[in-house]
Each structure stands twice: as C-alpha cells, then as structure tokens.
Amino acid sequence: xxxxxxxxxxxxxxxxxxxxxxxxxxxxxxxxxxxxxxxxxxxxxxxxxxxxxxxxxxxxxxxxxxxxxxxxxxxxxxxxxxxxxxxxxxxxxxxxxxxxxxxxxxxxxxxxxxxxxxxxxxxxxxxxxxxxxxxxxxxxxxxxxxxxxxxxxxxxxxxxxxxxxxxxxxxxxxxxxxxxxxxxxxxxxxxxxxxxxxxxxxxxxxxxxxxxxxxxxxxxxxxxxxxxxxxxxxxxxxxxxxxxxxxxxxxxxxxxxxxxxxxxxxxxxxxxxxxxxxxxxxxxxxxxxxxxxxxxxxxxxxxxxxxxxxxxxxxxxxxxxxxxxxxxxxxxxxxxxxxxxxxxxxxxxxxxxxxxxxxxxxxxxxxxxxxxxxxxxxxxxxxxxxxxxxxxxxxxxxxxxxxxxxxxxxxxxxxxxxxxxxxxxxxxxxxxxxxxxxxxxxxxxxxxxxxxxxxxxxxxxxxxxxxxxxx
Amino acid sequence: xxxxxxxxxxxxxxxxxxxxxxxxxxxxxxxxxxxxxxxxxxxxxxxxxxxxxxxxxxxxxxxxxxxxxxxxxxxxxxxxxxxxxxxxxxxxxxxxxxxxxxxxxxxxxxxxxxxxxxxxxxxxxxxxxxxxxxxxxxxxxxxxxxxxxxxxxxxxxxxxxxxxxxxxxxxxxxxxxxxxxxxxxxxxxxxxxxxxxxxxxxxxxxxxxxxxxxxxxxxxxxxxxxxxxxxxxxxxxxxxxxxxxxxxxxxxxxxxxxxxxxxxxxxxxxxxxxxxxxxxx
Numbered sequence: 001x002x003x004x005x006x007x008x009x010x011x012x013x014x015x016x017x018x019x020x021x022x023x024x025x026x027x028x029x030x031x032x033x034x035x036x037x038x039x040x041x042x043x044x045x046x047x048x049x050x051x052x053x054x055x056x057x058x059x060x061x062x063x064x065x066x067x068x069x070x071x072x073x074x075x076x077x078x079x080x081x082x083x084x085x086x087x088x089x090x091x092x093x094x095x096x097x098x099x100x101x102x103x104x105x106x107x108x109x110x111x112x113x114x115x116x117x118x119x120x121x122x123x124x125x126x127x128x129x130x131x132x133x134x135x136x137x138x139x140x141x142x143x144x145x146x147x148x149x150x151x152x153x154x155x156x157x158x159x160x161x162x163x164x165x166x167x168x169x170x171x172x173x174x175x176x177x178x179x180x181x182x183x184x185x186x187x188x189x190x191x192x193x194x195x196x197x198x199x200x201x202x203x204x205x206x207x208x209x210x211x212x213x214x215x216x217x218x219x220x221x222x223x224x225x226x227x228x229x230x231x232x233x234x235x236x237x238x239x240x241x242x243x244x245x246x247x248x249x250x251x252x253x254x255x256x257x258x259x260x261x262x263x264x265x266x267x268x269x270x271x272x273x274x275x276x277x278x279x280x281x282x283x284x285x286x287x288x289x290x291x292x293x294x295x296x297x298x299x300x301x302x303x304x305x306x307x308x309x310x311x312x313x314x315x316x317x318x319x320x321x322x323x324x325x326x327x328x329x330x331x332x333x334x335x336x337x338x339x340x341x342x343x344x345x346x347x348x349x350x351x352x353x354x355x356x357x358x359x360x361x362x363x364x365x366x367x368x369x370x371x372x373x374x375x376x377x378x379x380x381x382x383x384x385x386x387x388x389x390x391x392x393x394x395x396x397x398x399x400x401x402x403x404x405x406x407x408x409x410x411x412x413x414x415x416x417x418x419x420x421x422x423x424x425x426x427x428x429x430x431x432x433x434x435x436x437x438x439x440x441x442x443x444x445x446x447x448x449x450x451x452x453x454x455x456x457x458x459x460x461x462x463x464x465x466x467x468x469x470x471x
Numbered sequence: 472x473x474x475x476x477x478x479x480x481x482x483x484x485x486x487x488x489x490x491x492x493x494x495x496x497x498x499x500x501x502x503x504x505x506x507x508x509x510x511x512x513x514x515x516x517x518x519x520x521x522x523x524x525x526x527x528x529x530x531x532x533x534x535x536x537x538x539x540x541x542x543x544x545x546x547x548x549x550x551x552x553x554x555x556x557x558x559x560x561x562x563x564x565x566x567x568x569x570x571x572x573x574x575x576x577x578x579x580x581x582x583x584x585x586x587x588x589x590x591x592x593x594x595x596x597x598x599x600x601x602x603x604x605x606x607x608x609x610x611x612x613x614x615x616x617x618x619x620x621x622x623x624x625x626x627x628x629x630x631x632x633x634x635x636x637x638x639x640x641x642x643x644x645x646x647x648x649x650x651x652x653x654x655x656x657x658x659x660x661x662x663x664x665x666x667x668x669x670x671x672x673x674x675x676x677x678x679x680x681x682x683x684x685x686x687x688x689x690x691x692x693x694x695x696x697x698x699x700x701x702x703x704x705x706x707x708x709x710x711x712x713x714x715x716x717x718x719x720x721x722x723x724x725x726x727x728x729x730x731x732x733x734x735x736x737x738x739x740x741x742x743x744x745x746x747x748x749x750x751x752x
Contacts (some may be wrong), residue, residue, distance in 0.1 A: 111601050269681070273615065
C-alpha cells in the first residue's frame with residue numbers, strides 16, 4: 001500500500017519558520033537510517049525486573065559515567081499498595097538484581113520512579129513520590145561499596161499535586177567540584193540537597209515559574225550544566241515548552257523569566273486517555289525532556305507532537321482524521337550561559353524518528369547526552385502495527401532507540417523489540433527512561449512479550465537492550 | 472488495517488484544527504438524587520449525587536474523571552467491586568458508568584456490548600496515580616467505557632447523554648444537627664458556598680487548570696471540560712442567613728440557566744453549568 005496520503009499541516013507555521021522546518025524535516029527523514037551504523041553494538045532484548053504477576057509501567061534509569069557497568073533502573077509495580085521496582089546491574093547489564101524490597105525505609109505507596117547520576121562522582125540515586133500521611137518524595141542513594149542502597153531518605157510534605165517528580169544532579173552553581181541533587185515535582189516546584197539527598201537537608205521549595213508569569217509548569221525536569229547552571233524544562237499544558245534556568249551567581253537563588261524553547265503544533269490534556277492521537281487507551285502527557293552536554297553545556301530538547309492530520313470523509317459522512325505524532329528535537333546554542341531570552345536562539349524543531357509510513361506514531365520520548373557528546377533518544381513507536389490512532393482499545397507498540405553522534409544533525413534509529421500488545425490495560429506510564437554513558441547505554445522500557453518474561457499477558461515486564469559503544 | 476489510505480482522500484481539509492468536524496462534551500450537571508428523580512430517593516443516611524454529561528451528536532463518551540474527598544465525618548459507600556456498575560439491586564453506591572439515563576437498568580448492569588457498555592477504571596486522575604483509589608474518604612479515578620466503541624460501529628452510542636458517575640455519601644456519622652436529613656444538603660462550587668455551609672464531599676482538582684469531575688470525547692482538548700462541585704450541609708447556627716443565601720443562590724442559578732455550554736480554557740463553576748435541579752430540588 002503505497003498510495004500517498006493527503007495531509008494537512010496541523011497548524012500554520014510562521015512563514016519565517018516554514019522553509020526551515022520543511023527543509024529540516026526533509027533532511028531529517030532523508031538522513032535518518034533504518035538501523036544504526038558502526039561504532040556500537042545493540043544487545044538483544046533483556047529482562048530487567050523480577051516481578052511476577054504484577055504489571056510494570058513507567059521507567060527511569062541512570063548510570064555512572066565513572067563506571068558505566070553500573071546502572072540503576074526503576075519502574076512502577078502497577079497495583080494499589082505496591083511500590084516502585086528498582087534493579088541494579090554492576091556488570092554492564094549482563095545481570096540485573098532487583099533491590100525493591102532491600103531498600104530500607106522505602107515507603108509503601110511509592111510510584112513515579114526517577115533516577116539521576118552525578119557525572120563527576122558517579123553517585124547514583126533513585127527516587128519517586130509516595131502517597132500516605134503525609135505524602136512526599138523519597139530518594140535512595142546507591143552504595144557501591146556495599147552493593148546495596150543506603151536507606152531511603154524522605155522529604156515529606158508535598159502532597160497531591162506533587163507528582164510527577166524528577167531528579168537531576170550536578171555541581172552547585174559555580175562550584176564544579178561539588179554535588180547538588182535536585183528534585184522537581186508537581187506543577188513546577190523544586191527543592192535541592194547539597195548533602196547527597198540526605199533527610200533533613202532538602203531546602204524549602206521554590207517555584208520554577210518566575211514571579212508574575214502566569215504559566216503552567218507541568219512535568220518539570222531538572223538538568224544541570226557543567227558549571228552548575230540549573231535548567232528545568234516545563235510544559236505549560238497549552239502549546240509552550242519552556243526553559244527555566246538559574247545561572248551561577250544568581251542571587252537570590254531564583255529562576256529567571258522563562259525562555260520559550262518552542263511552540264508545539266498540538267496539545268491535549270495530560271489526563272486524557274483513550275486519546276485518539278495515539279494507538280491504544282492510556283494517557284500520554286505531552287511533556288518535554290531535556291539533556292545537557294556535560295562539557296560545553298549545549299541543551300537538547302525532545303518532545304512528541306502532532307506533525308499533521310490525515311483526513312478523509314467516510315461513506316457515512318463526517319470527517320475522520322488520523323493524527324501523525326512524531327518525536328521532535330531542538331537544541332540551544334553551544335553556550336547556554338549566553339542564551340538570550342529569544343526563542344529564535346533554539347534551532348527550528350525537526351523530526352528525528354525515521355520514515356514511519358505516516359501516520360504511525362512515536363511518543364514517550366526521552367533524551368540523554370553522554371560524556372562524549374553523543375545524543376541518545378528512546379521512544380515508543382507503533383510503526384508497522386497496522387494500527388494508527390484508534391478507538392479499538394489495545395495498542396501494538398514497540399521501543400525504538402535513536403542516536404546522533406554529530407550534535408543532532410544526523411540521527412540513526414533501531415527497533416529494540418518486536419511489537420507487543422498492551423492488552424487494553426489503560427496505563428502505560430507517563431514516560432520512559434534511559435541511562436547513557438559514553439560506552440554503555442541502557443534504554444529501559446516495558447513490553448508484554450520478550451525473552452525471560454515470566455508474567456502472562458497482560459502483565460508488562462521491564463526490558464532493556466544494552467548498547468555498547470566503542471571507547 | 473484501518474482505511475485512511477484506502478479512502479483516497481475524498482476530502483482535503485485545508486488548514487487548521489477549527490476546520491475539522493470535532494465532537495465534544497457539551498454540558499454537565501450535578502444533582503442530588505431525591506424523591507422527584509427516577510430511582511430516588513436514596514435510603515436514609517445516604518446522600519446520592521449523579522454527575523451527568525451531554526455529548527454532541529458526532530461524538531460519544533470516551534473517558535470520565537473524578538477526584539473527591541469527604542469531610543466532616545462523611546464516608547463514601549462502594550459496592551462489592553468498587554466503582555464498577557454495581558448491579559440493579561445495589562444502586563446506591565459510588566460507581567461509574569457509560570452515559571445512561573439516570574435510572575436505566577443498563578447503567579447498573581450493562582451487558583458489556585458496544586451498545587451497552589460497561590466501564591473499566593485503570594488509573595487515578597488527580598493525583599495521577601497509576602492505579603485508581605477507592606477509599607472511604609477518597610475517590611480518585613480515570614475510567615472509560617468498555618468495549619470502547621468505534622466510529623465505524625453503528626452500535627457506538629453517538630450523542631448519548633447521561634449520567635456517568637454516582638457518588639454515594641454515607642452521612643450517618645456527620646455530627647451536625649440536621650445532617651441526617653438529605654433535604655438539608657445542597658450542591659455548590661467549593662469556595663463559593665454560602666456562609667454557614669459545611670462540606671461532606673468535595674470534587675475539586677488540585678490543578679487550577681482542571682476540574683474535580685470531568686469527561687472527554689474522542690479528541691481531548693488541552694483542558695478537559697468539567698466541574699468543581701461539593702455537597703454541603705448548613706450548620707444550624709446559620710439559621711436565617713442560610714435560608715437567605717440559598718434563596719439568593721437559586722435566583723442566581725435561574726438567571727444563568729442557559730443550558731449546557733462548551734467549557735473552554737477558563738474554569739467554569741458548578742453554578743454556571745448546573746441545571747436548577749442540579750442546585751437542589
């Protein structure tokens with residue numbers, strides 16, 4: 001079936017962007033390869049979790065650049081009263097040991113996994129939100145010497161609106177030989193610890209949004225630049241994707257007016273599920289994700305958005321449209337400290353997934369930048385499923401990995417697992433996670449089928465494909 | 472395989488979102504079940520409230536959302552399988568349904584076909600937990616009809632209005648004189664209740680951009696349309712002041728009674744979307 005679909009732009013682009021966007025779109029599609037090239041080996045699909053009879057959803061991961069063979073992965077065990085799952089590999093992904101029940105003090109009712117690493121020291125953390133009386137945030141630090149986690153530290157207080165939660169780590173502002181752990185949560189709140197996340201060391205929260213700005217700040221994700229620049233990307237629940245930042249020397253420690261990274265072409269409620277833009281029936285919050293080059297400070301942002309809608313008039317009348325959702329990418333100038341408050345300083349967004357026989361969808365994207373500057377992106381994809389946007393319930397999706405070794409100009413991609421069916425379970429998490437170093441990358445995702453899977457459908461397991469890069 | 476290619480692009484729609492035919496949820500109401508309503512009144516000791524929607528003719532109810540907490544000693548009552556349709560014999564519990572008439576048998580005991588959908592409830596709504604929460608003092612759920620319906624299936628309930636959520640509040644332990652009498656209960660937008668009213672149940676989203684009770688059709692917008700609402704009982708000490716307030720509020724609602732409207736990005740209040748019966752009977 002090769003007939004060319006008629007399609008329409010979802011939204012008129014500004015003329016000044018039109019040529020650039022189309023050109024870059026064509027460039028991206030033309031240059032994207034169907035499989036990765038030399039320089040790395042992508043391992044086979046490999047089970048991470050050890051759960052049985054419990055659905056796993058929503059992943060997070062981090063690895064230590066100083067020891068890429070050690071990585072943590074975390075996910076939800078998706079049943080009431082259960083908790084976050086945590087697994088660790090210390091041999092480069094050959095084996096994963098589940099530590100869920102071994103983390104002392106891990107609160108019941110925990111979900112929303114997140115993970116972070118400190119590029120300088122190799123410290124690793126997992127954390128999340130816990131619901132109880134009170135609710136709050138928790139974090140546990142990996143104790144490499146003991147091959148276990150230190151007891152979980154709690155930051156009680158944030159309730160209800162506190163999640164989603166995301167960790168980020170890096171130097172304190174202007175102090176490159178220090179470590180600060182950030183926790184962003186809820187509608188744009190942020191706290192931090194200069195003592196590795198120990199209980200009682202979390203600072204009073206500050207709002208990510210600059211005073212007087214009437215913006216939503218959904219899904220705040222903190223990232224730290226090489227000189228301690230703090231960046232938090234947020235989605236305003238409308239069309240805006242924003243960069244909020246505090247640069248070294250800022251006194252008081254307060255966010256500047258936000259910088260518009262880009263305007264989405266389409267938007268939808270974070271809570272909506274059975275969203276016709278996507279295959280299946282689950283919610284897909286339109287969050288954006290950020291990575292920072294660990295040495296030159298360039299910022300990279302990925303998000304998924306509706307590129308176009310393809311419509312026809314069925315015999316019964318009306319208009320039926322399929323939405324084509326793709327993964328979009330933009331980056332900042334190389335010197336983030338020099339970024340003015342001008343959206344034109346970000347490159348025009350471009351699609352980085354490969355040709356997908358429109359209107360297949362790519363979503364739940366995540367980006368990492370390793371210490372060598374390579375960019376790694378993980379996303380879900382329903383390419384080849386025969387299922388576009390739907391009102392059928394179950395989704396057929398797989399995980400894809402894409403990388404760029406030239407600062408985001410050329411992208412290569414690889415399917416990581418066969419299409420799997422989510423059996424109409426209504427929740428596939430709100431994001432995916434990935435850990436990346438210069439020599440090993442760990443994309444972590446869910447699937448209902450795969451080697452080593454012990455759970456009968458519809459229970460999802462957690463998988464990875466260890467990607468080994470030549471030094 | 473779906474047929475967007477095979478359809479040969481009969482219509483080329485030229486530009487923007489607004490040019491497409493899009494269905495939507497067009498109206499909401501919240502109403503306390505009483506003797507004048509089908510299926511009413513609720514048994515003594517219970518306040519039963521129905522949240523209902525209206526749907527445009529080219530769309531159908533695709534998902535519902537409700538978050539709410541009890542207060543002042545009230546507790547939520549559930550059926551044996553919390554929030555799922557409870558069966559015809561057990562209608563006075565907290566549950567969700569596809570859009571049906573308030574006392575339709577299918578609302579309580581659907582056959583599970585596309586024409587007579589049941590529901591499933593996979594997650595929370597606000598908080599956005601990965602699982603629903605059905606506790607004595609909290610209901611938090613995102614749910615939808617199953618089978619979900621299909622534009623190509625003539626049995627899909629296009630344009631079918633109806634009730635999608637029932638909240639059953641056990642008021643037997645509310646320590647307020649007069650609180651045992653259901654006629655004393657009223658519905659207001661939280662924060663806009665008259666002086667002297669105390670809540671027993673509040674459905675209000677933690678994010679100001681969203682609503683405590685909401686619904687979506689096929690194409691969810693940035694802000695799901697819905698309502699914030701609560702069930703209130705007056706303190707006896709409020710006395711005449713309360714009566715005057717209720718009278719004034721009823722006049723206000725009557726004045727704004729313009730029928731269902733399409734909520735936009737601006738949050739709407741319970742009073743501006745409510746039918747007169749939604750205030751109280």
